Amino acid sequence: MDEGMPLERIDPTHLRCRHRRWLDFGGCDYLRLAHSPAIERALLAAVKRHGWNVAASRLTTGNHPIYARVERKLARFFGAEAALLLPTGYVAPLAVAQALAGRFTHALVDEEAHVCLQDAALFLGCPVWPFRHRDPHSLARLVRRAGPQARVIVLTDGLFGWNGAVAPLGEYRRVLPPTAWMLVDDAHAVGVLGRRGRGSLEHAGLSRTRVVQTFTLSKAFGLYGGVVLCSRQIRRWIVTRANCFGGGTPLPPPFAAALETALRELKRVLSARRRVLEETVRLRDVLRRAGWEVLETPAPVIALFPRTAREGRRLRESLEQAGIHPTWTQYPGRPAGGYLRLVVAPSHTPADLDRLRSALLRVRPSPSRASHREGTQKAGR
Numbered sequence: 255m256d257e258g259m260p261l262e263r264i265d266p267t268h269l270r271c272r273h274r275r276w277l278d279f280g281g282c283d284y285l286r287l288a289h290s291p292a293i294e295r296a297l298l299a300a301v302k303r304h305g306w307n308v309a310a311s312r313l314t315t316g317n318h319p320i321y322a323r324v325e326r327k328l329a330r331f332f333g334a335e336a337a338l339l340l341p342t343g344y345v346a347p348l349a350v351a352q353a354l355a356g357r358f359t360h361a362l363v364d365e366e367a368h369v370c371l372q373d374a375a376l377f378l379g380c381p382v383w384p385f386r387h388r389d390p391h392s393l394a395r396l397v398r399r400a401g402p403q404a405r406v407i408v409l410t411d412g413l414f415g416w417n418g419a420v421a422p423l424g425e426y427r428r429v430l431p432p433t434a435w436m437l438v439d440d441a442h443a444v445g446v447l448g449r450r451g452r453g454s455l456e457h458a459g460l461s462r463t464r465v466v467q468t469f470t471l472s473k474a475f476g477l478y479g480g481v482v483l484c485s486r487q488i489r490r491w492i493v494t495r496a497n498c499f500g501g502g503t504p505l506p507p508p509f510a511a512a513l514e515t516a517l518r519e520l521k522r523v524l525s526a527r528r529r530v531l532e533e534t535v536r537l538r539d540v541l542r543r544a545g546w547e548v549l550e551t552p553a554p555v556i557a558l559f560p561r562t563a564r565e566g567r568r569l570r571e572s573l574e575q576a577g578i579h580p581t582w583t584q585y586p587g588r589p590a591g592g593y594l595r596l597v598v599a600p601s602h603t604p605a606d607l608d609r610l611r612s613a614l615l616r617v618r619p620s621p622s623r624a625s626h627r628e629g630t631q632k633a634g635r
């Protein structure tokens with residue numbers, strides 16, 4: 255697998271690639287805050303005020319006062335007991351696992367969980383058992399096999415960003431023993447799911463008891479960095495036991511400072527999600543009527559899986575002719591040959607969506623479409 259084509263986002267809806275300006279339906283900047291002028295101003299002002307690097311671990315001289323202040327605000331926004339900032343979303347579950355190492359007898363991991371969760375499971379110091387993707391029955395079978403004395407932790411994405419499917423967390427809770435823990439990577443769900451944008455737990459109506467939620471600030475927040483939401487005790491364990499936390503330089507203070515503005519901006523733009531979802535649902539309906547299989551999900555993600563290489567090529571060509579960047583996605587563990595992943599965002603105008611619709615409809619899918627893995631048919635819950 256190669257690195258992606260170099261491209262440059264030039265405004266919330268366009269990017270530059272191969273010397274051309276394209277309409278953009280790619281990426282994970284779900285609320286298009288990565289170009290927010292308010293966040294940009296906050297970031298630049300914070301660079302002037304705090305510099306950009308504390309040049310030491312938070313365990314030594316790098317614990318800038320901005321971190322605790324922002325963590326309190328994050329905990330309040332998400333209704334969690336405590337929050338902790340990490341340098342990236344990838345590192346966040348690793349730090350949790352390092353802090354919880356030795357506490358569990360079995361780590362049960364969704365077979366399609368993000369690679370950072372697969373890596374995190376290795377730090378838990380117990381056998382790692384994969385369960386079938388988004389399948390509570392498969393999870394229940396593993397729980398039975400682990401036995402009544404087992405202390406289990408489940409690791410899963412809350413929302414699978416590659417196709418927009420939601421993990422059935424409520425169903426997991428019902429099949430798990432009351433002592434079981436869950437580590438939920440909500441990278442794609444915060445800001446996207448839940449009435450207040452709190453992610454998959456809010457979407458499922460699940461309490462935070464024995465749940466640790468991690469996420470990146472690089473997606474809906476349009477910023478950078480990682481966050482763990484957990485109990486005060488687990489926060490303390492991460493600080494004192496996790497090498498991923500203590501053994502490195504924390505998030506640059508300007509990103510922490512700008513997060514206060516990003517939280518305000520996120521709240522402000524949450525109401526735009528309704529229109530975006532309505533547009534997404536309409537587009538999915540049109541595509542289904544044209545013969546495509548498209549997963550229904552509460553996320554503004556549309557994944558199209560061409561059945562043949564020729565069909566994929568025609569999709570890409572049609573988008574290119576319409577001036578739309580063909581967001582062809584090839585990612586470890588995803589369908590070989592790639593697929594088309596589209597994200598509808600608040601900045602897309604009705605004209606942008608018309609252009610996308612016409613470009614997609616110019617390609618007729620082959621009539622005998624095999625349903626593509628779980629990705630295209632099961633409800634997104």
Ligand SMILES: Cc1ncc(COP(=O)(O)O)c(C=O)c1O
Binds near residue numbers: 370471480
């Ligand atoms: C599900 C998921 N978890 C974690 C990450 C990593 O977050 P970050 O880019 O902040 O390291 C990503 C991708 O960026 C992701 O898609």
